[in-house]
Amino acid sequence: MALDFSSVVTGHFGQMIVDGAAITLQLALGAWLLAMFIALLLVVIRLTAYRPGVWLVRIYVSYHRNVPTLIQLMMWYFAIPSLLPESLQMWINDFNAEFLFALFALGLCQAAYFSEDIRSGLRAIPEGQSEAARALGMGYVRTMRSVILPQGIRNALPAVVNHTVLLFKNTSLAMVIGVMELTYVKRDIENQTFRTFEAYLVGTLGYLAVSLLLMGAGALLARHFQRAYAR
Template sequence: MHYVFDFSAIFQGEYPAWLLRGLVTTLALAGLAWILAFLVGSLLAVIRLTGSPVANALIALYVAFHRNVPMLVHILFWYFGVPALLPQAATDWLNAHGSEFILSCIAIGLVMSAYICEDLRSAVRAIPAGQVEAARALGLGFLRTMRCVVLPQAFRIAIPPLLNQTLLLVKNTSLAMAIGVAELTAAGREIENYTFRTFEAYAVVTAIYLLLSFLIMGGGALLQRRYRPLGGH
Protein backbone atom coordinates (compact mmCIF):
# COMPACT_ATOMS: atom_id res chain seq x y z
CA MET A 1 0.00 0.00 0.00
CA HIS A 2 1.31 3.43 -0.98
CA TYR A 3 0.95 5.90 1.89
CA VAL A 4 0.64 9.59 1.06
CA PHE A 5 2.10 11.77 3.81
CA ASP A 6 0.19 14.92 4.67
CA PHE A 7 1.63 16.84 7.61
CA SER A 8 -0.45 19.89 6.73
CA ALA A 9 -3.49 18.11 8.17
CA ILE A 10 -1.89 18.26 11.63
CA PHE A 11 -1.58 22.04 11.51
CA GLN A 12 -5.10 22.91 10.41
CA GLY A 13 -7.95 24.29 12.47
CA GLU A 14 -7.65 23.84 16.23
CA TYR A 15 -5.03 21.11 16.11
CA PRO A 16 -2.01 23.40 16.72
CA ALA A 17 -3.81 24.84 19.76
CA TRP A 18 -4.37 21.30 21.05
CA LEU A 19 -0.67 20.57 20.71
CA LEU A 20 0.23 23.81 22.47
CA ARG A 21 -2.14 23.10 25.36
CA GLY A 22 -0.76 19.59 25.60
CA LEU A 23 2.80 20.92 25.66
CA VAL A 24 1.96 23.45 28.37
CA THR A 25 0.34 20.70 30.45
CA THR A 26 3.37 18.47 29.97
CA LEU A 27 5.74 21.24 31.06
CA ALA A 28 3.60 22.13 34.07
CA LEU A 29 3.31 18.49 35.12
CA ALA A 30 7.04 17.90 34.65
CA GLY A 31 8.01 21.09 36.46
CA LEU A 32 5.83 20.53 39.52
CA ALA A 33 6.72 16.83 39.72
CA TRP A 34 10.43 17.71 39.48
CA ILE A 35 10.17 20.21 42.33
CA LEU A 36 8.41 17.62 44.49
CA ALA A 37 10.94 14.95 43.53
CA PHE A 38 13.91 17.20 44.28
CA LEU A 39 12.62 18.36 47.66
CA VAL A 40 11.60 14.89 48.84
CA GLY A 41 14.72 13.25 47.39
CA SER A 42 17.03 15.79 49.02
CA LEU A 43 15.29 15.38 52.38
CA LEU A 44 15.51 11.59 52.21
CA ALA A 45 19.19 11.75 51.25
CA VAL A 46 19.99 13.96 54.24
CA ILE A 47 18.04 11.70 56.60
CA ARG A 48 19.93 8.66 55.33
CA LEU A 49 23.19 10.43 56.09
CA THR A 50 22.28 10.72 59.77
CA GLY A 51 23.21 7.07 60.14
CA SER A 52 20.00 6.08 61.91
CA PRO A 53 19.44 2.34 61.27
CA VAL A 54 15.66 2.70 61.47
CA ALA A 55 15.59 5.70 59.11
CA ASN A 56 17.96 3.96 56.70
CA ALA A 57 15.80 0.85 56.63
CA LEU A 58 12.58 2.79 56.06
CA ILE A 59 14.06 4.95 53.32
CA ALA A 60 15.66 1.93 51.65
CA LEU A 61 12.21 0.33 51.60
CA TYR A 62 10.72 3.54 50.16
CA VAL A 63 13.37 3.64 47.44
CA ALA A 64 12.95 -0.04 46.57
CA PHE A 65 9.17 0.30 46.40
CA HIS A 66 9.23 3.29 44.08
CA ARG A 67 12.06 2.04 41.85
CA ASN A 68 10.81 -1.51 41.36
CA VAL A 69 7.13 -0.88 40.65
CA PRO A 70 6.28 0.47 37.16
CA MET A 71 5.52 4.17 36.98
CA LEU A 72 2.13 3.49 35.40
CA VAL A 73 1.12 1.31 38.36
CA HIS A 74 2.01 4.14 40.76
CA ILE A 75 -0.10 6.59 38.75
CA LEU A 76 -3.07 4.22 38.66
CA PHE A 77 -2.71 3.51 42.38
CA TRP A 78 -2.73 7.19 43.27
CA TYR A 79 -5.68 7.92 40.99
CA PHE A 80 -7.92 4.96 41.75
CA GLY A 81 -6.68 3.79 45.16
CA VAL A 82 -5.61 6.76 47.25
CA PRO A 83 -8.83 8.84 46.91
CA ALA A 84 -10.79 5.94 48.41
CA LEU A 85 -8.70 6.30 51.57
CA LEU A 86 -9.20 10.07 51.89
CA PRO A 87 -11.99 11.93 53.69
CA GLN A 88 -14.88 12.90 51.44
CA ALA A 89 -13.98 16.59 51.74
CA ALA A 90 -10.48 15.91 50.40
CA THR A 91 -11.86 13.82 47.54
CA ASP A 92 -14.33 16.57 46.64
CA TRP A 93 -11.50 19.14 46.65
CA LEU A 94 -9.41 16.97 44.34
CA ASN A 95 -12.30 16.45 41.95
CA ALA A 96 -12.96 20.19 41.88
CA HIS A 97 -9.32 21.09 41.17
CA GLY A 98 -8.29 18.49 38.60
CA SER A 99 -7.56 15.27 40.45
CA GLU A 100 -5.96 13.70 37.38
CA PHE A 101 -3.27 16.35 37.15
CA ILE A 102 -2.65 16.65 40.89
CA LEU A 103 -2.44 12.92 41.60
CA SER A 104 -0.30 12.13 38.57
CA CYS A 105 2.05 14.94 39.65
CA ILE A 106 2.33 13.42 43.12
CA ALA A 107 2.83 9.90 41.76
CA ILE A 108 5.55 10.90 39.29
CA GLY A 109 7.23 13.19 41.81
CA LEU A 110 7.43 10.55 44.53
CA VAL A 111 8.76 7.89 42.17
CA MET A 112 11.45 10.21 40.86
CA SER A 113 12.33 11.29 44.42
CA ALA A 114 13.60 7.76 45.04
CA TYR A 115 16.05 8.08 42.15
CA ILE A 116 17.14 11.57 43.18
CA CYS A 117 17.68 10.38 46.76
CA GLU A 118 20.12 7.72 45.56
CA ASP A 119 21.86 10.09 43.14
CA LEU A 120 22.47 12.62 45.91
CA ARG A 121 23.61 9.94 48.33
CA SER A 122 26.13 8.72 45.76
CA ALA A 123 27.29 12.30 45.21
CA VAL A 124 27.82 12.77 48.95
CA ARG A 125 29.90 9.59 49.06
CA ALA A 126 32.16 11.09 46.40
CA ILE A 127 33.09 13.99 48.71
CA PRO A 128 36.33 13.31 50.64
CA ALA A 129 35.54 12.28 54.20
CA GLY A 130 38.23 14.65 55.44
CA GLN A 131 36.04 17.64 54.60
CA VAL A 132 33.27 16.44 56.90
CA GLU A 133 35.79 15.66 59.62
CA ALA A 134 37.31 19.13 59.26
CA ALA A 135 33.87 20.73 59.55
CA ARG A 136 33.16 18.75 62.70
CA ALA A 137 36.56 19.74 64.10
CA LEU A 138 35.61 23.38 63.56
CA GLY A 139 32.53 22.85 65.69
CA LEU A 140 29.92 22.67 62.94
CA GLY A 141 26.90 20.51 63.75
CA PHE A 142 25.42 17.92 61.41
CA LEU A 143 22.85 20.21 59.79
CA ARG A 144 25.28 23.07 59.28
CA THR A 145 27.89 20.69 57.88
CA MET A 146 25.30 19.40 55.42
CA ARG A 147 24.15 22.90 54.46
CA CYS A 148 27.52 24.62 54.20
CA VAL A 149 29.96 21.88 53.22
CA VAL A 150 28.39 18.70 51.92
CA LEU A 151 25.24 19.54 49.97
CA PRO A 152 26.66 22.41 47.87
CA GLN A 153 29.33 20.04 46.55
CA ALA A 154 26.94 17.11 46.27
CA PHE A 155 24.56 19.10 44.07
CA ARG A 156 27.44 19.99 41.75
CA ILE A 157 28.56 16.37 41.50
CA ALA A 158 24.99 15.17 40.99
CA ILE A 159 24.20 17.44 38.02
CA PRO A 160 24.79 14.72 35.34
CA PRO A 161 22.57 12.07 36.99
CA LEU A 162 19.96 14.70 37.89
CA LEU A 163 19.92 15.72 34.23
CA ASN A 164 19.20 12.11 33.27
CA GLN A 165 16.40 11.94 35.83
CA THR A 166 14.91 15.15 34.43
CA LEU A 167 14.83 13.65 30.95
CA LEU A 168 13.23 10.49 32.31
CA LEU A 169 10.66 12.51 34.25
CA VAL A 170 9.60 14.49 31.18
CA LYS A 171 9.11 11.29 29.21
CA ASN A 172 7.17 9.68 32.05
CA THR A 173 4.61 12.49 32.02
CA SER A 174 3.14 10.81 28.94
CA LEU A 175 1.88 8.01 31.20
CA ALA A 176 -0.51 10.48 32.83
CA MET A 177 -2.59 10.13 29.68
CA ALA A 178 -3.81 6.82 31.15
CA ILE A 179 -5.89 8.68 33.77
CA GLY A 180 -7.11 11.44 31.49
CA VAL A 181 -4.46 14.15 31.75
CA ALA A 182 -4.53 16.10 28.48
CA GLU A 183 -0.76 16.29 28.05
CA LEU A 184 1.22 16.24 24.81
CA THR A 185 0.82 12.57 23.94
CA ALA A 186 -2.91 12.74 24.65
CA ALA A 187 -3.15 15.74 22.32
CA GLY A 188 -1.42 13.73 19.60
CA ARG A 189 -3.86 10.88 20.09
CA GLU A 190 -6.84 13.21 19.82
CA ILE A 191 -5.50 14.72 16.60
CA GLU A 192 -4.92 11.22 15.21
CA ASN A 193 -8.50 10.27 16.08
CA TYR A 194 -9.87 13.25 14.16
CA THR A 195 -7.53 13.26 11.16
CA PHE A 196 -6.72 9.54 10.85
CA ARG A 197 -3.14 10.67 10.24
CA THR A 198 -1.45 8.35 12.73
CA PHE A 199 2.11 8.68 11.47
CA GLU A 200 2.00 12.44 11.08
CA ALA A 201 0.34 13.08 14.45
CA TYR A 202 2.80 11.01 16.44
CA ALA A 203 5.75 12.17 14.35
CA VAL A 204 5.00 15.76 15.37
CA VAL A 205 4.61 14.74 19.01
CA THR A 206 7.90 12.83 18.81
CA ALA A 207 9.65 15.87 17.35
CA ILE A 208 8.37 18.04 20.21
CA TYR A 209 9.64 15.56 22.80
CA LEU A 210 13.01 15.46 21.05
CA LEU A 211 13.17 19.26 21.08
CA LEU A 212 12.40 19.29 24.80
CA SER A 213 15.12 16.72 25.41
CA PHE A 214 17.69 18.70 23.45
CA LEU A 215 16.79 21.87 25.36
CA ILE A 216 17.13 20.06 28.69
CA MET A 217 20.47 18.56 27.65
CA GLY A 218 21.69 21.96 26.50
CA GLY A 219 20.65 23.56 29.77
CA GLY A 220 22.29 20.73 31.66
CA ALA A 221 25.53 21.21 29.76
CA LEU A 222 25.55 24.89 30.71
CA LEU A 223 24.96 24.00 34.37
CA GLN A 224 27.78 21.46 34.28
CA ARG A 225 30.21 24.05 32.91
CA ARG A 226 29.11 26.71 35.37
CA TYR A 227 28.85 24.51 38.45
CA ARG A 228 31.49 21.89 37.85
CA PRO A 229 32.69 20.15 41.03
CA LEU A 230 35.24 22.07 43.08
CA GLY A 231 38.68 21.11 41.92
CA GLY A 232 37.32 19.97 38.53
CA HIS A 233 38.89 20.95 35.25
Protein backbone atom coordinates in the same frame (compact mmCIF):
# COMPACT_ATOMS: atom_id res chain seq x y z
CA MET B 1 -1.61 9.02 0.89
CA ALA B 2 0.67 12.06 0.78
CA LEU B 3 2.01 13.50 4.00
CA ASP B 4 0.22 16.62 5.24
CA PHE B 5 1.63 18.07 8.45
CA SER B 6 -0.40 21.27 8.18
CA SER B 7 -3.56 19.30 8.89
CA VAL B 8 -2.35 18.38 12.40
CA VAL B 9 -0.64 21.60 13.50
CA THR B 10 -2.91 24.41 12.27
CA GLY B 11 -6.16 25.88 13.52
CA HIS B 12 -7.94 24.10 16.33
CA PHE B 13 -5.41 21.27 16.33
CA GLY B 14 -2.53 23.69 16.71
CA GLN B 15 -4.16 25.15 19.81
CA MET B 16 -4.68 21.64 21.17
CA ILE B 17 -0.96 20.95 20.77
CA VAL B 18 -0.04 24.18 22.56
CA ASP B 19 -2.41 23.41 25.43
CA GLY B 20 -1.16 19.82 25.69
CA ALA B 21 2.47 20.92 25.68
CA ALA B 22 1.73 23.47 28.41
CA ILE B 23 0.13 20.80 30.62
CA THR B 24 3.09 18.48 29.99
CA LEU B 25 5.57 21.17 31.07
CA GLN B 26 3.48 22.12 34.12
CA LEU B 27 3.23 18.48 35.16
CA ALA B 28 6.96 17.92 34.68
CA LEU B 29 7.93 21.05 36.61
CA GLY B 30 5.51 20.41 39.47
CA ALA B 31 6.59 16.78 39.79
CA TRP B 32 10.28 17.79 39.66
CA LEU B 33 9.88 20.33 42.47
CA LEU B 34 7.96 17.83 44.61
CA ALA B 35 10.50 15.10 43.89
CA MET B 36 13.50 17.27 44.74
CA PHE B 37 11.93 18.48 47.99
CA ILE B 38 11.15 14.94 49.13
CA ALA B 39 14.54 13.68 47.93
CA LEU B 40 16.36 16.22 50.11
CA LEU B 41 14.28 15.14 53.11
CA LEU B 42 15.13 11.50 52.43
CA VAL B 43 18.84 12.33 52.18
CA VAL B 44 18.74 14.26 55.47
CA ILE B 45 17.08 11.29 57.19
CA ARG B 46 19.73 8.99 55.78
CA LEU B 47 22.51 11.27 57.05
CA THR B 48 21.12 11.27 60.59
CA ALA B 49 21.77 7.51 60.81
CA TYR B 50 18.54 7.16 62.84
CA ARG B 51 17.91 3.46 62.27
CA PRO B 52 14.07 3.41 62.02
CA GLY B 53 14.19 6.42 59.70
CA VAL B 54 16.88 4.84 57.55
CA TRP B 55 14.83 1.67 57.19
CA LEU B 56 11.72 3.65 56.23
CA VAL B 57 13.72 5.51 53.58
CA ARG B 58 15.06 2.22 52.22
CA ILE B 59 11.54 0.81 51.99
CA TYR B 60 10.34 3.98 50.26
CA VAL B 61 13.18 3.90 47.73
CA SER B 62 12.82 0.17 47.07
CA TYR B 63 9.09 0.45 46.45
CA HIS B 64 9.29 3.36 44.04
CA ARG B 65 12.30 2.03 42.15
CA ASN B 66 10.90 -1.49 41.67
CA VAL B 67 7.21 -0.87 40.97
CA PRO B 68 6.51 0.37 37.41
CA THR B 69 5.60 4.04 37.23
CA LEU B 70 2.43 3.18 35.29
CA ILE B 71 1.23 0.97 38.16
CA GLN B 72 1.92 3.77 40.64
CA LEU B 73 -0.12 6.19 38.53
CA MET B 74 -3.03 3.79 38.41
CA MET B 75 -2.77 3.15 42.16
CA TRP B 76 -3.01 6.85 42.87
CA TYR B 77 -5.91 7.47 40.51
CA PHE B 78 -8.02 4.33 40.88
CA ALA B 79 -7.10 2.69 44.21
CA ILE B 80 -6.20 5.40 46.72
CA PRO B 81 -9.28 7.60 46.11
CA SER B 82 -11.53 4.61 46.86
CA LEU B 83 -10.20 4.69 50.43
CA LEU B 84 -11.17 8.33 50.92
CA PRO B 85 -14.55 9.63 52.11
CA GLU B 86 -16.93 10.41 49.28
CA SER B 87 -17.05 14.10 50.19
CA LEU B 88 -13.26 14.32 49.92
CA GLN B 89 -13.33 12.50 46.59
CA MET B 90 -15.82 15.03 45.24
CA TRP B 91 -13.68 17.91 46.50
CA ILE B 92 -10.57 16.51 44.78
CA ASN B 93 -12.50 16.01 41.54
CA ASP B 94 -13.34 19.71 41.53
CA PHE B 95 -9.61 20.54 41.40
CA ASN B 96 -8.51 18.51 38.35
CA ALA B 97 -7.97 15.20 40.12
CA GLU B 98 -6.24 13.60 37.13
CA PHE B 99 -3.51 16.23 37.05
CA LEU B 100 -3.02 16.25 40.83
CA PHE B 101 -2.79 12.47 41.14
CA ALA B 102 -0.37 12.31 38.21
CA LEU B 103 1.78 15.00 39.82
CA PHE B 104 1.87 13.16 43.16
CA ALA B 105 2.59 9.79 41.57
CA LEU B 106 5.41 11.07 39.35
CA GLY B 107 6.90 13.29 42.04
CA LEU B 108 6.93 10.62 44.74
CA CYS B 109 8.37 8.06 42.34
CA GLN B 110 11.12 10.33 41.05
CA ALA B 111 12.07 11.40 44.59
CA ALA B 112 13.45 7.91 45.17
CA TYR B 113 15.82 8.28 42.22
CA PHE B 114 16.86 11.83 43.07
CA SER B 115 17.60 10.88 46.69
CA GLU B 116 19.90 8.08 45.61
CA ASP B 117 21.63 10.37 43.11
CA ILE B 118 22.28 13.01 45.76
CA ARG B 119 23.34 10.44 48.35
CA SER B 120 25.79 8.89 45.89
CA GLY B 121 27.20 12.34 45.15
CA LEU B 122 27.76 12.99 48.85
CA ARG B 123 29.28 9.56 49.46
CA ALA B 124 31.85 10.20 46.71
CA ILE B 125 33.39 12.98 48.80
CA PRO B 126 36.32 11.77 50.94
CA GLU B 127 35.74 12.02 54.70
CA GLY B 128 38.96 13.97 54.94
CA GLN B 129 37.12 16.97 53.45
CA SER B 130 34.87 17.25 56.52
CA GLU B 131 37.77 16.65 58.90
CA ALA B 132 39.88 19.33 57.20
CA ALA B 133 37.00 21.84 57.34
CA ARG B 134 36.47 21.21 61.05
CA ALA B 135 40.19 21.52 61.67
CA LEU B 136 39.94 25.00 60.18
CA GLY B 137 37.25 25.88 62.71
CA MET B 138 34.17 25.43 60.53
CA GLY B 139 30.98 24.19 62.16
CA TYR B 140 28.73 21.48 60.75
CA VAL B 141 26.41 23.87 58.90
CA ARG B 142 29.23 25.88 57.34
CA THR B 143 31.07 22.70 56.39
CA MET B 144 27.99 21.34 54.62
CA ARG B 145 27.24 24.66 52.90
CA SER B 146 30.75 25.61 51.81
CA VAL B 147 32.55 22.31 51.37
CA ILE B 148 30.36 19.22 51.17
CA LEU B 149 27.19 20.27 49.34
CA PRO B 150 28.89 22.07 46.41
CA GLN B 151 30.97 18.99 45.69
CA GLY B 152 28.02 16.65 46.26
CA ILE B 153 25.83 18.59 43.83
CA ARG B 154 28.59 18.57 41.23
CA ASN B 155 29.00 14.81 41.61
CA ALA B 156 25.25 14.13 41.46
CA LEU B 157 24.45 16.50 38.59
CA PRO B 158 24.83 14.04 35.65
CA ALA B 159 22.55 11.48 37.29
CA VAL B 160 20.01 14.13 38.33
CA VAL B 161 19.88 15.49 34.79
CA ASN B 162 19.35 12.00 33.35
CA HIS B 163 16.51 11.33 35.78
CA THR B 164 15.03 14.77 35.05
CA VAL B 165 14.82 13.81 31.38
CA LEU B 166 13.26 10.49 32.42
CA LEU B 167 10.69 12.34 34.53
CA PHE B 168 9.79 14.57 31.60
CA LYS B 169 9.30 11.56 29.32
CA ASN B 170 7.25 9.74 31.96
CA THR B 171 4.68 12.53 31.91
CA SER B 172 3.37 10.82 28.78
CA LEU B 173 2.13 7.97 31.01
CA ALA B 174 -0.39 10.37 32.56
CA MET B 175 -2.58 9.93 29.50
CA VAL B 176 -3.82 6.61 30.90
CA ILE B 177 -5.65 8.41 33.70
CA GLY B 178 -7.03 11.13 31.45
CA VAL B 179 -4.51 13.96 31.81
CA MET B 180 -4.73 15.97 28.59
CA GLU B 181 -0.99 16.30 28.11
CA LEU B 182 0.87 16.16 24.81
CA THR B 183 0.58 12.42 24.15
CA TYR B 184 -3.14 12.44 24.97
CA VAL B 185 -3.65 15.37 22.59
CA LYS B 186 -1.67 13.75 19.77
CA ARG B 187 -3.77 10.59 20.06
CA ASP B 188 -6.94 12.70 19.97
CA ILE B 189 -5.74 14.55 16.87
CA GLU B 190 -4.86 11.26 15.20
CA ASN B 191 -8.34 9.91 15.93
CA GLN B 192 -9.94 12.99 14.38
CA THR B 193 -7.71 13.41 11.33
CA PHE B 194 -6.54 9.82 10.69
CA ARG B 195 -3.09 11.32 10.11
CA THR B 196 -1.28 8.83 12.30
CA PHE B 197 2.29 9.38 11.10
CA GLU B 198 2.07 13.17 11.08
CA ALA B 199 0.42 13.39 14.50
CA TYR B 200 2.85 11.14 16.29
CA LEU B 201 5.90 12.53 14.51
CA VAL B 202 5.03 16.05 15.72
CA GLY B 203 4.67 14.69 19.26
CA THR B 204 7.95 12.80 18.96
CA LEU B 205 9.80 15.91 17.84
CA GLY B 206 8.32 17.85 20.75
CA TYR B 207 9.57 15.36 23.34
CA LEU B 208 12.93 15.12 21.60
CA ALA B 209 13.39 18.91 21.54
CA VAL B 210 12.65 19.38 25.24
CA SER B 211 14.79 16.38 26.23
CA LEU B 212 17.74 17.75 24.28
CA LEU B 213 17.25 21.17 25.88
CA LEU B 214 17.33 19.60 29.34
CA MET B 215 20.47 17.66 28.51
CA GLY B 216 22.08 20.79 27.09
CA ALA B 217 21.20 22.77 30.22
CA GLY B 218 22.71 20.00 32.33
CA ALA B 219 25.92 20.11 30.29
CA LEU B 220 26.17 23.88 30.79
CA LEU B 221 25.65 23.51 34.54
CA ALA B 222 28.28 20.78 34.72
CA ARG B 223 30.75 23.02 32.87
CA HIS B 224 29.96 25.89 35.23
CA PHE B 225 30.61 23.74 38.30
CA GLN B 226 33.85 22.43 36.83
CA ARG B 227 35.14 25.95 36.23
CA ALA B 228 34.08 27.08 39.70
CA TYR B 229 35.70 24.02 41.29
CA ALA B 230 38.92 24.55 39.35
CA ARG B 231 39.38 28.07 40.73
